[in-house]
Amino acid sequence: MTVTISDIAVRVGVSHATVSRVLNSSGYVKDETREKVLKAIKDLNYTPSAIARSLSTSKTNTIGVIVPDINNLFFGEIIKGITEIADDNNLNIILCNTDENKNKELKAINVLKEQRIQGLIITPTFYRNSDNSENLNVLKNLGIPIILIDGHVEYLEFSGVFIDHIKGAYDGTLALIEAGHRKMAIITGDMKSRPAKERLLGYEKALEANNIPIDNENIFYGDYTQQTAYEITKKILKMDNRPTAIFVSSNTMILGCIKALYEEKINIPRDMAIIGFDKVDVLNIIGMNISFVNGPSTELGRIGMKMLLENLNSKEPRSIKRQTVLPELILKGSEKYIEKNENKINL
Incomplete structure (x- = not known):
């Protein structure tokens, strides 16, 4: 059976309001009465209802987190960094994934608004779209601290941390x-x-x-998907x-690039050298040593959460704060150049 405030009030012989004052630490209650209520x-x-408490105080201990692709390890590690700091500060998290969809993002923002979150951390999807005014206006009118993680938008009203x-x-x-390379291709992400x-x-x-010289023939425009990278590599x-x-x-x-190289029996780095941006743990698991630029994603999450806490705890008007984090180059050998006529590696 669910115990209610009324049950406690009847047990102690006080009013419903008195029990509420004890639970919310608001208003005057005699020490003797307070002890009786706490014992009951x-x-x-x-167990107090978080929903009921939020209705009475217009405040929760919950923050919202919105990411565009929860399946991407990069965002998974950002979430890990956020939760580390949130847990230390007794904050709950409601996580939303948008699948890079502007409409899903707008829905997520509105759902979190209904949950009366204290603050929001978001890697926005809509900055890739020209028609983003609705999402931006909803964010601006939330009236809570908002922290961007590695995603600029048209407006600069938001604090954030970026790579x-x-x-x-x-x-x-x-x-x-x-x-030793002089002819290098690049597969870009979505240029929006x-x-x-x-x-x-x-x-x-x-x-x-x-x-x-920059050769436009070596610039290939991708869209962050495995399939497009696979086709471009071919x-x-x-x-x-x-x-x-x-x-x-x-x-x-x-991953798409490596798949294409594997199908064509191209050896890395003997036949083609590669470097990626952000790590892929599965490559380490299978013993494939691929060099990469490491965006410190977990640290991004920690910094973003600390920024949000500063805003939540500050009594001063919120000021815009932006921090840039430097990536780290991790070389594992896939970048090497092999002279075909000598069949040796130039270091």
Whole structure:
């Protein structure tokens, strides 16, 4: 049987309002009466309703988290970082996945609003769409702290934490150049997204800094999916004067690239060198040593959650704060250049 506030009130012989004041630590209650109420709560094993409490206080200890692709390890690790800090601060999380769909994102925002969340952490999908005004307006009118994780939007009213994608792609491309490559392809992400644009820019900057001409024939526009990366890699392999290396702009696309290379019996790095952006744990499990630029996703989650806590605990008006985190280049050998005529590795 569910125990209610009324049951406690009857047990102690006080009013419903008195029990509520004890539960919510609001209003005056005699110490003797408070002790009796607390004892009755313990004896009856009463558990307060979070929903009822939120209705009475207009506040919950819950935050919302919205990500575009929960199946992507990158976002899984962001969520891990968020929950680490949230758990330490007794905050609950409601997680929503949008599948890169603007309408699903709008629905998620409205659902979280109904749950009276204290704050929101979001990696937005809608920044890839030109018609994003409805989603943005709903966010702006939530009236709660909002933290972006690695996703700029048209408006700058939101704080956030971001990866330096330009540096990451620059360092990855530079590693290929320093290994001896001079003809390198890039498979970009969806060019409507900021990360894809910045990773392409980093690739181009590395070429320019090393006096290597930018060849548009080596720039292949992807969309962050395995299938598109697979198809693009097949095209690259059919080129008459094909590149000796490929910079792949996401962890999801690296799987499609590797699949195509495997089907064509292309050895990595002997026949084709590759570097990806963001790690893929399954490659380590199967012993495939693929070099990658590591976006510190778990740390992004931790920083984003700490930013949100600062906003929640601050008595001052919320100010816009943006932090950039540097990625790390992890070299495992797939970037190496092998002289075909000497059949040896140039280090």
